[in-house]
Amino acid sequence: DSGVTQTPKHLITATGQRVTLRCSPRSGDLSVYWYQQSLDQGLQFLIQYYNGEERAKGNILERFSAQQFPDLHSELNLSSLELGDSALYFCASSVDAGGYGYTFGSGTRLTVV
Amino acid sequence: AQSVAQPEDQVNVAEGNPLTVKCTYSVSGNPYLFWYVQYPNRGLQFLLKYITGDNLVKGSYGFEAEFNKSQTSFHLKKPSALVSDSALYFCAVRDNTDKLIFGTGTRLQVFP
Numbered sequence: 001d002s003g004v005t006q007t008p009k010h011l012i013t014a015t016g017q018r019v020t021l022r023c024s025p026r027s028g029d030l031s032v033y034w035y036q037q038s039l040d041q042g043l044q045f046l047i048q049y050y051n052g053e054e055r056a057k058g059n060i061l062e063r064f065s066a067q068q069f070p071d072l073h074s075e076l077n078l079s080s081l082e083l084g085d086s087a088l089y090f091c092a093s094s095v096d097a098g099g100y101g102y103t104f105g106s107g108t109r110l111t112v113v
Numbered sequence: 114a115q116s117v118a119q120p121e122d123q124v125n126v127a128e129g130n131p132l133t134v135k136c137t138y139s140v141s142g143n144p145y146l147f148w149y150v151q152y153p154n155r156g157l158q159f160l161l162k163y164i165t166g167d168n169l170v171k172g173s174y175g176f177e178a179e180f181n182k183s184q185t186s187f188h189l190k191k192p193s194a195l196v197s198d199s200a201l202y203f204c205a206v207r208d209n210t211d212k213l214i215f216g217t218g219t220r221l222q223v224f225p
Contacts, residue, residue, distance in 0.1 A: 002156060033212060043157075043203065043215040056210045090156055097211055100164070101147060104156035 003027065006091050006105035014113055018079040021108045025072055025093030031055070032074040033094075033102060034066055038087040049074055050097040081112045115140045115208040117187075119216035126194045127224050134189040134219045136204030145207035146187045148178055151218075152200045160202075163187060174198070194223045 003026035013019055025032050034046040045058035049068035060066075063081075068074045078085060088109050092102035117138045126132045138144050145164055149157040161172025168180045178189045189202060201220050205213040 002158075004156070035215075042217040045212055045214065048212055056212050058212075092157075100145070100207075101159055101162055102157075102213060103159070104149075106154075106156045 002103050002105065004029075004091060004093050004103050004105035006089075006108050008108060009106065010109050010111075012111045012113060013081060015081055015083060017081050017112075018077065019081065019110065021076040021078070021089050021091075021110075023074045023076070023091030023093075023105060025074070025091075026103050029093035029095050029103070030072065031094045031097050032068055032072070033092045034060075034074070034076050035090045035092065036087050037090060037107070043090070046076070048097070055097055078110070083112050086110055086112045115144075115206050115214055117146075117204045117206045117214065117216040119202075119204055119219045121219050122217075123220045123222060125222045125224065128196050129193050132191050132194040132198070132221065132223070134202050134204075134221060136187045136189065136216060138185050138187060138204075138206050140206055141209070144180075144187075146178075146180065147205040147207075147213060148172065148176070148187075148189050149203045149205060149215075150174075150200050151203065157203060160189070194221075196223050196225055199223045 005024040007022045030051045033048045036044045046060040048056040066076045088107045090107045092104045147162045148160040163180045171177045204216040
């Protein structure tokens, strides 16, 4: 157990729907990062939060949004889902925002049908 | 922009033989480099990192990596491969906004 908890582990939903992925960072970690892993695109950075504030944004679609709450857990919201959104979504956390290394969760596998 | 390249999609090696998984990087300034491993249906696990100091970095599970500034490389190595080392390996570099940019991954297959 890495200490980073992601729920749910698996999610199957239909096109056009909206889902929420949840991440609880390792105790003491202030930064949360979201990555999307698909077969043809590798690991793509989506967004980073540090202590409740958005710190960096990557290739995140407008249909996707995220936030980090006061207790430091984070949620990634995916709406108007398309077949191409099917992927593994990983959350990672680190104690600071310095990018000295992350601890990853085990991911949420999203399947859009 | 900072980036890393992993030129091999797959590396095959016999158990007991040495293994190398290649990574080259492109950064402005001093590079912060990382290796992660991903086992099936699992998240990425940290193996090792280079921030500064000795060019040979030792990490988890007997892995090490050699930082070579002149060749802009950070190859992952292990003297004697195990079947259990079979997994997907990612090289990563910290970019100028302090997030990690990952390579496309190299699948290591160790044959008994």
